[in-house]
Amino acid sequence: MPLIYLDNAASTPPAPEVLEALTQTARQAFANPSSAHRLGAAGARLLEQARAQVASLLRAEPEEIVFTSGGTEADALGLLGAAEVARGRHLVVSAIEHPAVLRNAERLKARGFELTLVAPDKTGVVSPAAVAAAVRPDTAVVAVMLANNELGTVQPLAEIARAILARSLRPHLHVDAVQAAGFTTVDVRTLGADTLAISGHKFHGPKGAGALWVRKGARLGPLWDGGRQERGLRSGTENLPGCVALGRAATLCGREATARVQGLRDQLEERLRAAVPEGSPTVTNALRVPHIASFTIPDLPAEPVLHALEARDVFVAAGSACASKTRGPSHVLKAIGVDDRAAVLRFSLSRLTTEAELAAAVVAFAAAVAEVRAVA
Ligand code: PLP
Numbered sequence: 001m002p003l004i005y006l007d008n009a010a011s012t013p014p015a016p017e018v019l020e021a022l023t024q025t026a027r028q029a030f031a032n033p034s035s036a037h038r039l040g041a042a043g044a045r046l047l048e049q050a051r052a053q054v055a056s057l058l059r060a061e062p063e064e065i066v067f068t069s070g071g072t073e074a075d076a077l078g079l080l081g082a083a084e085v086a087r088g089r090h091l092v093v094s095a096i097e098h099p100a101v102l103r104n105a106e107r108l109k110a111r112g113f114e115l116t117l118v119a120p121d122k123t124g125v126v127s128p129a130a131v132a133a134a135v136r137p138d139t140a141v142v143a144v145m146l147a148n149n150e151l152g153t154v155q156p157l158a159e160i161a162r163a164i165l166a167r168s169l170r171p172h173l174h175v176d177a178v179q180a181a182g183f184t185t186v187d188v189r190t191l192g193a194d195t196l197a198i199s200g201h202k203f204h205g206p207k208g209a210g211a212l213w214v215r216k217g218a219r220l221g222p223l224w225d226g227g228r229q230e231r232g233l234r235s236g237t238e239n240l241p242g243c244v245a246l247g248r249a250a251t252l253c254g255r256e257a258t259a260r261v262q263g264l265r266d267q268l269e270e271r272l273r274a275a276v277p278e279g280s281p282t283v284t285n286a287l288r289v290p291h292i293a294s295f296t297i298p299d300l301p302a303e304p305v306l307h308a309l310e311a312r313d314v315f316v317a318a319g320s321a322c323a324s325k326t327r328g329p330s331h332v333l334k335a336i337g338v339d340d341r342a343a344v345l346r347f348s349l350s351r352l353t354t355e356a357e358l359a360a361a362v363v364a365f366a367a368a369v370a371e372v373r374a375v376a
Contacts, residue, residue, distance in 0.1 A: 005350075006315060006349065008348040009292055010348070012201060015248075015249060018249045022245040032237055046240060047238055050067075050246060051063075051067070053250045054250050057198075058187070058198070060188045060189075063231075066233045069210065070199045070201070071197055072199075075098070075100035077195075078197055078214075079101055082174060082194065082218070087138075088137070088138035089138060093117055096145070096331070101176055116134045121336075122337055123336070124148055124153035126155050132164050139169065142160075146177040150333065152288040152293070158190055172194045173193045173194050175193040177197060178198060181199075183253075196213040197211075200242070209239060211246065261291050262290030265349055268349070269281050282344055291348050293346070294345070297345075298339065300342065305343050306345065309364055313364075317346040
């Protein structure tokens, strides 16, 4: 049986068009886009075309897009870059952020910032009232992700922005949209944010290529200085093949595919429940991105299940890839009160996932759970 890859929230396979753009640009457009000659100008044109494609995915203006080396750098630039130029020394961060936000917030704390973490409810959603209540006149940055990478829950960003504004406060609002972009509509105009991070490899784009949307007029400083590319916000010769491939990936995202993925995910959850009746979806009742299904089974270790699935050529995640090398439940699962002894498996789909793959994965899952139960 061919491999069944259901760990797309960790990374998606690049689309053939993306690989083509990547290799063709690397081979042919090797000149520096900042060079004054016509080869440089041709590279600069490719870069600007890619910028427009990424902007279009986010309903943004091209000049608001800063290319980065991925989601982590985009998060770091949004958070640290805003904190550096802000007057206040207080941060409000949701407790279920990716380490790209959480650990950088902790770095700021070590440099003298005060950090308030806002806990989610049991369904993995952060309440606008709780975020607004945590904001103070000296709050420099608020960071809340659009979609959580472990649970898929979508945070009510527009309401959060409105609740903060209702208090007549205007801290910088940074949004990690890495798990949302490409799988759900991300319209920066409706979110009330100042910066928003995306990453190519999460939506069939290249690894090591991402972007930060920076609202016109938002105050932000660079993380380092140098040749002042990307409007001075991100010095360094641009990764042109990566940017062009990212732009190509952005053009391939569509609503139709997203609706199909959601249908498959719902079907998967039903089948999982039928196959392993003692388990259930980790969160229900919350708005979620279409490609993530988190499933919890009480009183079972997660890692042996993951490896028993792997032995059957089915690839999933336990909690999240970033937490998988550490023992015990992730900070996200702890934050929503998942029992330490429960197995939480994340099945994440992509545009390439088929119904037949999911049907086979469920059969393998039931067998893997039974195998682990027999020895647990
Ligand atoms: N933010 C979220 C929500 C993610 O899921 C990830 C990747 O796992 C990142 C940020 C980091 O993105 P990258 O792998 O491009 O650095």
